[in-house]
Amino acid sequence: MQLAMTRQDDQANVELGELNDLLGFLVRIAQIQTFDQFFEAFDMQDLRPGEVSSLLVIGHNPCIRQGLLAQTLRIKPAQMSKLIRSLDKRRLVERIIPEDDRRSVELRLTRKGESVLDHYRPMLNALDPVQRGKLSEDENRLLKSLLRKLVGLEPGREERKQD
Amino acid sequence: MQLAMTRQDDQANVELGELNDLLGFLVRIAQIQTFDQFFEAFDMQDLRPGEVSSLLVIGHNPCIRQGLLAQTLRIKPAQMSKLIRSLDKRRLVERIIPEDDRRSVELRLTRKGESVLDHYRPMLNALDPVQRGKLSEDENRLLKSLLRKLVGLEPGREERKQD
DNA sequence: CGTAAATACTTTCCTGGGAAACAATCAACA
DNA sequence: TGTTGATTGTTTCCCAGGAAAGTATTTACG
Numbered sequence: 371m372q373l374a375m376t377r378q379d380d381q382a383n384v385e386l387g388e389l390n391d392l393l394g395f396l397v398r399i400a401q402i403q404t405f406d407q408f409f410e411a412f413d414m415q416d417l418r419p420g421e422v423s424s425l426l427v428i429g430h431n432p433c434i435r436q437g438l439l440a441q442t443l444r445i446k447p448a449q450m451s452k453l454i455r456s457l458d459k460r461r462l463v464e465r466i467i468p469e470d471d472r473r474s475v476e477l478r479l480t481r482k483g484e485s486v487l488d489h490y491r492p493m494l495n496a497l498d499p500v501q502r503g504k505l506s507e508d509e510n511r512l513l514k515s516l517l518r519k520l521v522g523l524e525p526g527r528e529e530r531k532q533d
Numbered sequence: 534m535q536l537a538m539t540r541q542d543d544q545a546n547v548e549l550g551e552l553n554d555l556l557g558f559l560v561r562i563a564q565i566q567t568f569d570q571f572f573e574a575f576d577m578q579d580l581r582p583g584e585v586s587s588l589l590v591i592g593h594n595p596c597i598r599q600g601l602l603a604q605t606l607r608i609k610p611a612q613m614s615k616l617i618r619s620l621d622k623r624r625l626v627e628r629i630i631p632e633d634d635r636r637s638v639e640l641r642l643t644r645k646g647e648s649v650l651d652h653y654r655p656m657l658n659a660l661d662p663v664q665r666g667k668l669s670e671d672e673n674r675l676l677k678s679l680l681r682k683l684v685g686l687e688p689g690r691e692e693r694k695q696d
Numbered sequence: 697c698g699t700a701a702a703t704a705c706t707t708t709c710c711t712g713g714g715a716a717a718c719a720a721t722c723a724a725c726a
Numbered sequence: 727t728g729t730t731g732a733t734t735g736t737t738t739c740c741c742a743g744g745a746a747a748g749t750a751t752t753t754a755c756g
Binding site: 384385386387388389390391392393394395396397398399400401402403404405407408419423426427429430431434438439442444491494497498499504505509510512513514516517518519520521522523524 | 547548549550551552553554555556557558559560561562563564565566567568570571582586589590592593594597601602605607654657660661662667668672673675676677679680681682683684685686687
């Protein structure tokens with residue numbers, strides 16, 4: 371058997387230059403990698419990242435309005451519309467048109483949605499960089515904290531309280 | 534004039550739940566934000582992120598092969614093909630078919646490519662979170678360092694040498 | 697009340713990026 | 727040398743996601 375090494379594989383000595391110091395580039399690489407890992411973990415579950423995060427937020431905020439959900443997850447309203455329609459078709463969420471504003475849509479998890487979420491929730495742990503041996507506990511906590519600060523999100527639990 | 538505040542704007546008190554602690558989510562938000570900032574800075578320059586990073590890497594690695602460039606930037610070969618074709622059409626890069634392997638393509642910046650790059654390079658600084666007042670110097674350095682570790686990239690300059 | 701503007705979501709259309717099939721070239725080896 | 731298989735890049739086709747226009751409902755105000 372041959373060494374499956376081609377000239378292409380000397381990726382190591384490509385000089386990245388200022389790219390290696392450009393946050394946007396690093397974030398993009400991290401994004402690709404985390405997405406790959408997601409699809410690896412959720413393989414064949416026909417649940418996509420946006421759907422999982424939508425289910426999570428709906429679960430924590432029953433009767434949240436669709437527009438607010440979209441805004442929270444940085445998903446464009448047009449796309450959220452399709453996404454929710456799909457979740458609705460699969461009976462994972464319930465669309466409620468409130469009487470006091472019939473333009474809007476309120477969202478709740480169905481029983482089925484809750485159980486699906488409970489079932490797949492453990493998989494999220496598999497995505498943890500600590501689990502994957504990429505970072506230490508401290509590094510992981512620090513990284514997330516810095517990212518939250520970068521994007522202007524509220525501090526996580528472990529940063530708010532000291533217990 | 535009315536307060537442009539609608540019920541939708543109480544985004545602050547949406548409970549993110551475990552999402553707030555999920556690295557993949559934070560990375561996605563950061564990605565969206567850095568992309569927005571890129572397009573803000575490079576507005577109307579018809580240079581897209583992948584094109585800028587390609588130019589940068591080609592500049593630092595003259596005669597790099599197209600496949601290796603794609604692999605380095607995590608851009609799929611099919612897309613790199615179009616991207617390079619576009620840069621070629623605009624005379625920013627030169628495609629060289631080497632005699633010793635006529636399947637492959639070697640890339641160099643043209644004179645025009647170099648000057649375009651030099652001209653827009655300062656804009657990259659505008660994307661720096663320190664410049665934008667989002668992070669301190671130390672936080673920025675730390676964040677990038679952690680991201681590099683997460684994705685398995687070589688440490689940056691400031692981590693290698695201590696001068 | 698009635699009309700105009702704002703809001704919330706949806707639909708339509710289009711572009712960018714991915715997967716898979718393809719073409720060209722090179723390497724291996726009888 | 728000739729044939730098989732691997733490598734490199736390209737083309738084709740398809741789908742997710744974005745922008746803009748459209749629909750329904752509500753609010754503002756004369």
